[in-house]
Amino acid sequence: MGDVQNRFPYAVLLLAIAAASLPGCSSKPPIDDGMLVIAFPGAPSGIDPRLATDAYGTQILQMTHASLIRMDAAGNPVPDLAERWEERSPTEIVFHLREGLRFHDGKGLSSADVRYTFAWILDPANRSPHRATYGTIRAIDAPDPRTVIFHLSEPSAPFLAGMVRGIVPIGSRAAGYSPPIGAGPYRVDDFRQDSEIRLSRFDGYFGTPPAIERVVVKFLPDSNVRFLELAKGSVNFVLNGVDPDLIPAALENRNLVMEEAAGSNASYLGFNLRDPVLSEPLVRRAIACAIDRESIVRSLWKGHADLADSILAPCFWAHADGIPEVRFDPDAARRLLDSAGYRDPDGDGPKPRFRLTYKTSQNELRKQIAAVIQEQLHRVGIDLEVQSFEWGTFFSDIRKGNFQLYSLTWVNIQDPDIFYYAFHSGQVPPGGANRGGYRNPEVDRLVEKGRREPSRGKRKEIYRKVQLLLARDLPVFPLWISRNILVRDRRLEGFEITPGEDYTSVKEMTVRREKGAGR
């Protein structure tokens, strides 16, 4: 009896844990219930379209909030809430809303809501990070419920790209984790910060209502766990979240398939042009020639990246054709360094021509890439010290110009005006993103002209010249553009992978019914 009494509490506890666990795990994968379960590699800091800046928040907003326009895969504007728009003058743009638009609560969406959304962002008291994007808006009129007129202080070609912004109802308060309602194809049912967000189909959506009724987005920061969730079937859709190393193992599961498409996130090597060594264009070109990008793409990216010749992806409308390629040529790199006056002091001996530091984040892949670049530069006589920092410290150093070489990625480029922001001599931080301190009067003139030019054809020509000048001067060396990789359950169909990792087409997805489907 004494034994039984001693063991009883343990037995009860173990049984309780085991029994309580059962409701938490259904053996039936969610796809069998027609549920789409997406895994994100991180959690959004918020999902208010007026405030969200991170990629995860933006991607959720593509499912929950509708904007005046959207951008297609090539960066062309297409209608969303606005059925059409017109430019009455370079400083007056009129949007005509569709008829019968509704928010998730059933109330009508009108031009007053559009005006409210942008006025809220422009109000300094609201501290919106997007305020600078709309700096050229002078006034917004809503003459009737279906017409919105934007008055600009000056012509602004990137203005239209800024109209991809979720519209919220008048009076929506910016309340931390309680997202304001929208008019997108899915409504938010439950948002658990750092855990998951649950969405359900909005039947009052102005377009064709989505075929998939319920969507769950899980925030899974650990790449192994994302892979394991896919393997178990508790996640059935991962875009750019499976490590290249794990993809072959994921595909061993007969229910999973992989799709791959061109991406737009361009990684580059940044040079500090204020540095006496790196201010010499021959040195920058020598470094570019010394880096074997193809082998890095092959070995570290497992082939899931394309070599870049610009920070714009080739599929983007403003990308220039015919940019001279920088080929891997260590001999040419050595010759360039010799002609720049940096001769190797002891030939094949241990002494370097000069030493540089290379800063990167603590991302494992970035650190591996840094190590390979270190070895490749060593072969041409450049001693590279790699320093990896926590993101906040790393980015702060880059912003302050406290670096020689660094590597970063441009993501989600919506307009070629990025060239103004990243290379105009007046855009040196803290005002802009010309982190290397590049100065070229011709580039300045062109990027200023490009942002005022309304004609897309003329803008394309302007930015072609800019890209050629940048390819000549190499203030940054474009490395590669990672490809978008989707691993999904084979029964999920209809998703279009866009270069910008857009989730807009989730609403087009369907679940194919199969007899005897299972794991």
Add this chain to the structure above:
Amino acid sequence: MTGYLLSRLRQMVPVVFGVVTVVFLLIHLIPGDPVEIMLGESALAAQKEELRRELRLDRPVVVQYGEFLLGLAKGDLGTSFRSREPVLREILRRVPATLLLSVASMVFALLIAVPLGVLSAMRQHSPVDHLCGFLAMLGLSMPNFWLGPLLILIFSIGLGLFPVSGYGTAGHLVLPALTMGTGMAAILMRMLRSSLLEEIRQDYVRAACARGLSRRDAVLRHALANSLIPVLTVMGLQFGALLSGSIITETIFSWPGIGRLTVQAIEARDYPLVQGCILFIALCTVTVNLVTDLLYSRLDPRIRYE
């Protein structure tokens, strides 16, 4: 006892104050501008200055520190830069998940450590003792970033018993608790074994056996309670660490605890939230240590607090 309690509570104040001060200075010293992180690179310099003024970040660090202490005295931990929510609400939102995981991990550790520790001590140098020693070494040697995925592979993928990750049902709790509790179980088991071995050799145990009590009963009824004091000390320290969260386990299992919140706050340079989280962690640690000290007298009536 009340006097002792008050004196310990008084001692807690400078400890917590010291921790909060050091963290305040460190977070302001490390590079990274919260305004730039909030507004992004593209914001105009005037906007950044405006926000800096609004968040009172344009003032000298000493003034900011004074304001922080003043707020603290009023029970106001400020507002998170990132989420715009009151810091206290942010922390309280994570407390249930953190408490749940900490308690479950501790319960699991004790369920393993107590029987195996006792068994190991009672059968010293036997194969059972060697096996327990081996298991303890194994538990200590397995890092959580490895053990977590391994448990997922076995119990979620292989056996389909538990969800892979997430939070919300009891099933979600099991694997993170096992991950966090395994190392702790190993420490407590070895601690209990060595402490119990010392007690078993005491005269009172021998006397109890001489009076006809079985060795097993003598150990369980008399020696075990006396051997728990060092175990309790380690338990207190471990539980304090559990409450401060484990970033690795929370990341693997997408567990919305204090550890992840703290790291996210540091990455975003969300000064009020970092300070709030550290304050919470410091308070938990000193409180658990106090409770541990108070429990000593329950275990050993000879210990009196005057």
